[in-house]
Amino acid sequence: SQTIHQWPATLVQPVGSPLSLECTVEGTSNPNLYWYRQAAGRGLQLLFYSVGIGQISSEVPQNLSASRPQDRQFILSSKKLLLSDSGFYLCAWTRSIMTSGRGTQYFGPGTRLLVL
Amino acid sequence: RKEVEQDPGPFNVPEGATVAFNCTYSNSASQSFFWYRQDCRKEPKLLMSVYSSGNEDGRFTAQLNRASQYISLLIRDSKLSDSATYLCVVNSDAGNMLTFGGGTRLMVKP
Numbered sequence: 001s002q003t004i005h006q007w008p009a010t011l012v013q014p015v016g017s018p019l020s021l022e023c024t025v026e027g028t029s030n031p032n033l034y035w036y037r038q039a040a041g042r043g044l045q046l047l048f049y050s051v052g053i054g055q056i057s058s059e060v061p062q063n064l065s066a067s068r069p070q071d072r073q074f075i076l077s078s079k080k081l082l083l084s085d086s087g088f089y090l091c092a093w094t095r096s097i098m099t100s101g102r103g104t105q106y107f108g109p110g111t112r113l114l115v116l
Numbered sequence: 117r118k119e120v121e122q123d124p125g126p127f128n129v130p131e132g133a134t135v136a137f138n139c140t141y142s143n144s145a146s147q148s149f150f151w152y153r154q155d156c157r158k159e160p161k162l163l164m165s166v167y168s169s170g171n172e173d174g175r176f177t178a179q180l181n182r183a184s185q186y187i188s189l190l191i192r193d194s195k196l197s198d199s200a201t202y203l204c205v206v207n208s209d210a211g212n213m214l215t216f217g218g219g220t221r222l223m224v225k226p
Contacts, residue, residue: 103148105205107160
């Protein structure tokens with residue numbers, strides 16, 4: 001079976017500090033991977049998605065970046081955090097578009113980030 | 117206009133009640149539809165897919181109306197454990213990009 005991991009679970013960082021959040025998927029190959037942010041009491045905002053190693057698409061301009069150094073690893077980074085970066089960061093995966101399926105996304109447990 | 121719209125609620129219902137949520141979507145070319153459940157401070161989890169003919173899973177029934185571009189979720193015999201936020205989700209392209217509604221919060225009271 002497939003599992004998705006995220007760490008850390010909780011993070012408190014000062015404004016201007018760097019950020020690195022990691023997401024890994026087990027039990028599948030060549031997944032599509034996604035980073036979302038959910039602000040308190042709000043809906044999910046898609047930040048980045050990736051269809052393969054080194055392939056990153058950005059949905060919104062911001063001071064965040066993403067990388068996919070390995071097939072099942074997705075990293076969210078920032079060089080300098082802003083107060084507005086606080087939120088619940090969720091990684092998700094789907095089967096590759098090349099395989100059958102209806103596009104169901106499965107989420108990791110999330111990282112709760114507080115920027116002070 | 118938002119791509120996927122939901123009434124944020126909260127819907128406060130007593131145990132045993134039947135409650136229904138609606139969701140509207142703007143892209144008539146949308147292909148796949150889902151309901152996710154999100155508990156407080158947790159990740160969203162797939163509750164059920166929504167099929168054109170409607171589908172049922174235990175106490176939960178999902179319906180799709182393509183002509184009016186809305187999706188519904190009916191919960192019968194509500195349990196305390198049904199308290200959560202229910203997210204309406206639509207896949208509007210040929211790939212795997214999902215658009216999430218803002219969620220409807222349900223609170224089931226004893």
